Amino acid sequence: MNWAGLYTVLSGVNRHSTAIGRIWLSVIFIFRIMVLVVAAESVWGDEKSAFTCNTQQPGCNSVCYDHFFPISHIRLWALQLILVTTPALLVAMHVAYQQHQEKKLLVLTGHADPKHMEEVKKHKMRISGSLWWTYVCSVVFRLLFEAVFMYIFYMLYPGYQMVRLVKCEAYPCPNTVDCFISRPTEKTIFTVFMLVTSSICIVLNMAELVYLVVRACARRGQHNSNPPSAKGSFYGHKLSEYKQNEINQLLTEQDGSLKDMLRRNPGLQEKGDRCSAC
Amino acid sequence: MDWGALHTILGGVNKHSTSIGKIWLTVLFIFRIMILVVAAERVWGDEQDDFVCNTLQPGCKNVCYDHFFPISHIRLWALQLIFVSTPALLVAMHVAYRRHEKKRQFRKGDQKCEYKDIDEIRKQRFHIEGTLWWTYTSSIFFRLVFEAVFMYAFYFMYDGFRMPRLMKCNAWPCPNTVDCFVSRPTEKTVFTIFMIAVSSICILLNVAELCYLLTKFFLRRSKKAGNPKHHPNHENKEETKQNEMNELISDSCQNTVIGFSS
Numbered sequence: 001m002n003w004a005g006l007y008t009v010l011s012g013v014n015r016h017s018t019a020i021g022r023i024w025l026s027v028i029f030i031f032r033i034m035v036l037v038v039a040a041e042s043v044w045g046d047e048k049s050a051f052t053c054n055t056q057q058p059g060c061n062s063v064c065y066d067h068f069f070p071i072s073h074i075r076l077w078a079l080q081l082i083l084v085t086t087p088a089l090l091v092a093m094h095v096a097y098q099q100h101q102e103k104k105l106l107v108l109t110g111h112a113d114p115k116h117m118e119e120v121k122k123h124k125m126r127i128s129g130s131l132w133w134t135y136v137c138s139v140v141f142r143l144l145f146e147a148v149f150m151y152i153f154y155m156l157y158p159g160y161q162m163v164r165l166v167k168c169e170a171y172p173c174p175n176t177v178d179c180f181i182s183r184p185t186e187k188t189i190f191t192v193f194m195l196v197t198s199s200i201c202i203v204l205n206m207a208e209l210v211y212l213v214v215r216a217c218a219r220r221g222q223h224n225s226n227p228p229s230a231k232g233s234f235y236g237h238k239l240s241e242y243k244q245n246e247i248n249q250l251l252t253e254q255d256g257s258l259k260d261m262l263r264r265n266p267g268l269q270e271k272g273d274r275c276s277a278c
Numbered sequence: 279m280d281w282g283a284l285h286t287i288l289g290g291v292n293k294h295s296t297s298i299g300k301i302w303l304t305v306l307f308i309f310r311i312m313i314l315v316v317a318a319e320r321v322w323g324d325e326q327d328d329f330v331c332n333t334l335q336p337g338c339k340n341v342c343y344d345h346f347f348p349i350s351h352i353r354l355w356a357l358q359l360i361f362v363s364t365p366a367l368l369v370a371m372h373v374a375y376r377r378h379e380k381k382r383q384f385r386k387g388d389q390k391c392e393y394k395d396i397d398e399i400r401k402q403r404f405h406i407e408g409t410l411w412w413t414y415t416s417s418i419f420f421r422l423v424f425e426a427v428f429m430y431a432f433y434f435m436y437d438g439f440r441m442p443r444l445m446k447c448n449a450w451p452c453p454n455t456v457d458c459f460v461s462r463p464t465e466k467t468v469f470t471i472f473m474i475a476v477s478s479i480c481i482l483l484n485v486a487e488l489c490y491l492l493t494k495f496f497l498r499r500s501k502k503a504g505n506p507k508h509h510p511n512h513e514n515k516e517e518t519k520q521n522e523m524n525e526l527i528s529d530s531c532q533n534t535v536i537g538f539s540s
Binding site for chain 1 (some may be wrong): 280281283284287326327336337339340341342344347349350352353355356360364367375452464478492
């Protein structure tokens, strides 16, 4: 399982996203994950081996590196990208559940031919009802994770610039020792690049949230002024038709059994007349 | 997510490009990305390990390397290639949007829709006209801008395209001036010149494509000026819009009738 595997998993979600969601996914994969894999990883590749301290004291190098870099930028970005992309799986799970329900209904109503089953799998779900809530939650979680990681980054590495020299006095280093970081300028450039793309992603997520809320309010307003029209999902509409057919069937059956009962017990008819449920 | 995935993403765009666009994409993938991955990355692989300074002062090598190479050629090329190939995604998004609209029309049962089934819509190639022309032209323009910006950044940072063998460094903590030797300078110069040359060819291809699109646009316009009322696409659009309007009017009429009766 690597970034390509994640890409396969998430490109399925793409179909049920909004346009802004798709742009967000493209930005994540091309400007963050791809840049991380093809460029940033090689910049940080020799971060420990080329971290040099002006001392011959064994252990001083390791201790100072560990003191100044509790967790490497690369690993922090990898974690951030994984956590930020996984809320989309909530939506994927919900869509899979809805599709499963639709298939079950098709089987129950005797429409379980391969063509209808394929249609259920292929058609795009509208982001309404409970799916809207799931989608909005996933966007909120994305925003939360991005913000948390930006904050952690700022706490661990105050300021986004990588300095050339750090002064270390952790045991076993004798007194204060100068330690030199490998490729600080290149690291600063990539840090700034990744932060900028992270901010762009935050802005896209906020725009998507606003868009979803505005759309929901607009739909509600339309719903109030126009009585419910049959413009639900493709199978939502068919569902209501099947449900109505089933209800009609049940009513005729019930009618039939009641008439039988009345024929067998004529005395019940008076009570039956008074019965409001009949 | 690597260059292979980028190739998959951009391969789809190829279908809606002009012939020059297809040549450009081939040059990009074979002469730039592939060369970067199979050859250039090895040449620059030991750039810091084998960057040797004539001093025993710890830290001097790191500081001098950082001073002379603020960002490695390889990373600069990787960023350039990513930025230059992504405007094509604008075209891909526009095509996907158009396909989505056609599918919607087809599902509504529009009589004017000339497709027999949904698969045909998925496979159909769109002509570069109307709004798609503007998107396509913008994407070429952005490509040109990114190429030019990166070429300039390269020239500005490395003061010409030649890699010297020896660099003199006097950044702290190096004592006085120290000689530092770059690893594989000639091989790096050869690859730098190669990548710059291919970059220039790509710029030329983009300029040619831009000229081709502009010429096609003006020719089409002059043809339209000559035959004002004979544009099938335009007629189709008008009729489709009229159909949609009629539908909306009849829907709202029904709702009004329902409202009155309740």
